[in-house]
């Protein structure tokens with residue numbers, strides 16, 4: 271298996287050295303002549319531990335920095351794009367370096383099957399809507415024959431830990447949509463002994479942004495909260511956050527905090543909705559309007575409407591809808607501000623009047639608070655499923671998972687991504 275890497279920055283140099291260290295013949299290229307000269311002298315042009323030693327160890331054995339570009343590309347099974355994707359003035363990712371690198375690669379002529387791998391961070395849909403059409407367009411223009419497969423393989427390494435993160439990854443994500451491309455990546459990553467997730471292109475690209483935007487959101491959330499605290503006054507911010515970190519849900523395997531970073535149909539219950547609203551109010555009273563907390567409430571509303579839209583789009587309003595779950599979370603019969611109620615009300619307001627519901631424990635409570643809601647109830651899961659045409663899973667009760675086979679012939683909307 272022969273590898274070429276275009277772009278020898280934090281990601282590309284580490285990637286090239288990583289594959290070289292695993293024994294694959296690897297060719298590294300960078301358009302920055304100064305950077306290349308520096309690397310040839312074994313001087314790493316940025317501060318990053320371990321890379322110098324690995325470069326010294328692999329240079330001219332499995333890692334090559336002075337190869338002829340055409341020759342190397344011609345021989346390569348895998349070509350990694352590790353060029354920069356900076357932010358444009360308008361906020362879009364600038365893909366110019368990706369396109370330029372592809373143009374260089376396509377100048378070379380060979381009929382060998384090769385997979386072109388986007389390792390640079392690119393927005394979801396880039397491989398399918400930008401990279402592949404661009405390659406096809408160039409090949410058409412020059413009547414060129416190339417046998418190219420595609421892959422997205424985002425990188426999760428952190429600066430300062432490039433080598434450790436790359437060589438000992440906690441997950442490897444590969445977006446591929448053909449067996450031939452998959453086989454090449456499978457072989458390249460086999461020596462890393464890490465979980466490999468094969469997904470489609472868009473999912474692969476999305477996973478990268480899912481990770482980075484969670485990190486950025488958590489940091490901005492914490493900073494917003496420091497401003498909320500500052501507006502109220504007499505709050506020891508450092509102490510407050512250190513105590514927050516003692517919540518046992520941060521620890522353990524799996525850490526319980528994971529459950530809070532998972533999509534569903536919104537939060538409810540007696541605490542999160544009212545407490546979020548109240549903190550916004552007191553902060554506003556003190557002169558600071560917290561944008562993340564306010565958007566947080568907005569999202570908690572819009573997610574329910576978004577889910578109901580899906581049902582409305584796909585079914586006539588006389589369809590019989592079965593609601594699975596009425597409490598705000600499993601293992602509780604609390605129905606206060608529970609998402610199922612809002613979803614049912616929205617369905618009714620949009621003309622869906624044929625609704626029947628089941629919950630293992632919360633029906634009594636639900637009826638108590640929502641006596642005026644015109645829906646039917648079933649006593650057992652089986653009877654609910656039998657009497658409905660479309661099912662909406664709104665609470666992640668274990669009973670639903672244990673009886674998943676009951677749903678096999680039904681249109682099921684798993685709005686908790688639970689089954």
Ligand SMILES: NC(=O)c1ccc[n+]([C@@H]2O[C@H](COP(=O)([O-])OP(=O)(O)OC[C@H]3O[C@@H](n4cnc5c(N)ncnc54)[C@H](O)[C@@H]3O)[C@@H](O)[C@H]2O)c1
Pocket residue numbers: 276277278279280281282299300301302305352353354355367370371374389390391392425426427428429
């Ligand atoms: N830095 C990180 O921690 C990190 C981690 C994961 C992903 N990423 C992503 O990886 C990509 C690269 O990031 P980086 O930090 O390594 O960037 P970088 O700026 O350090 O390196 C990019 C290199 O690509 C070279 N280059 C540009 N066009 C080229 C071409 N046509 N042929 C050969 N070389 C070319 C540049 O000269 C530069 O040396 C970006 O999309 C980034 O978002 C970065």
Ligand SMILES: O=c1ccn([C@@H]2O[C@H](COP(=O)(O)OP(=O)(O)O[C@H]3O[C@H](CO)[C@@H](O)[C@H](O)[C@H]3O)[C@@H](O)[C@H]2O)c(=O)[nH]1
Pocket residue numbers: 391425426427428429430481482485489
């Ligand atoms: O111990 C830490 C680590 C991070 N930060 C903050 O987090 C930000 C980002 O740091 P870090 O995540 O270490 O930076 P990067 O090296 O840019 O790595 C991020 O961005 C990479 C490029 O996409 C991803 O591959 C990594 O997974 C992702 O962590 C920094 O600005 C700091 O504000 C801290 O405050 N303390």
